[in-house]
Amino acid sequence: MRELREKSEEELRRELDEARTELRNVRMKIATGSAEVGTATIRNLRRRIARILTILGEKERAK
Template sequence: MREVRELREKSSEDLISELDRLRAELVLIRSKTVAGGGLEKTAQIRNMRRRIARILTILRERGIKL
């Protein structure tokens, strides 16, 4: 819950930039996994996807569609 509160305090521009950063990082992690390099932290992908979903939810609540 603390994470959601912190996200809600950020501006929309900050959320969009963090969303772009997380999506790019997720692509890199997935490409490493496909290339045969295993993940040390398997929950990392799931946590990143959830954080992306939280950011998108907050942006949509504010009326910003991406």
């Protein structure tokens, strides 16, 4: 969490887009059965997205 808090809003938004894209790709791989991806991967990505959104919200409220 500390590393995320130190990033700028622009960096956080970029990282959020990357995490969402990665989550979408992992879900597609699971749906097509093309990769052995566990549910832990999805859970970790969702948690990362939630953390980023939380920090972005905190930064917005601090303005």
